[in-house]
Structures are given as C-alpha cells and as structure tokens.
Amino acid sequence: MPAKAKTILIWLLVIFVVYAIYTSPDRASEVVRALWDVIVNAVASFGAFLGGLVG
Template sequence: MPAKAKTVLIWLVVIFVIFAIYNSPDRASEVVSAIWDVIVNAVAAFGEFLGGLLN
C-alpha cells in the first residue's frame, strides 16, 4: 500500500473514531470496556495455558 494512501486511511479511521465518541459517548465506553474484557480474558487464558504446560 502506498504511503500516502496509508496515511489517508489512518486519518479517516481517527476521524471516524472521534465522530463516534462525540455522537455516542456511552456506546463508545461500552465498546472500549468490551474490548478490554476480551484482552484481559485472552491474557488470563494464555497464562493458564502456560501454567498448565509448566506443571
């Protein structure tokens, strides 16, 4: 992907995120909370997997 197209795409995503947060901050916080929960659960599951390998 050309550098210019990548830069434009990144700016479009940033603008969309700001727009979404401005229009619906409650929904945006729910989405961030859900993503955080997925990350935490994935790390915990990976730790449990590694713990099982070592025992």
C-alpha cells in the same frame, strides 16, 4: 500498501473514532469496555495455557 494510502486510512479511522465518541459517548465506552474484557480474557487464557505447560 502505499504510504500515502495508509496515512489517509489512519486519519479516516481517527476521524471516525472521534466522531463516534462525540455523537455517542455511552456506546463508545461500552465498546471500549468490551474490547478491554476481550484483551484481559485472552491474556488470562494464555497465562493459564503457559501455566498448564509448566505445571
């Protein structure tokens, strides 16, 4: 992907995120909380997997 196109897409994403937070902060916080839960569960599952390999 050309560098200019990548830069434009990143800026569009940032603008969209700011707009989403501004127009609906409650919904935006729910989305962030859900993403955080997914990340935490993935790390915990990976840790359990490694623990099962070692133990």
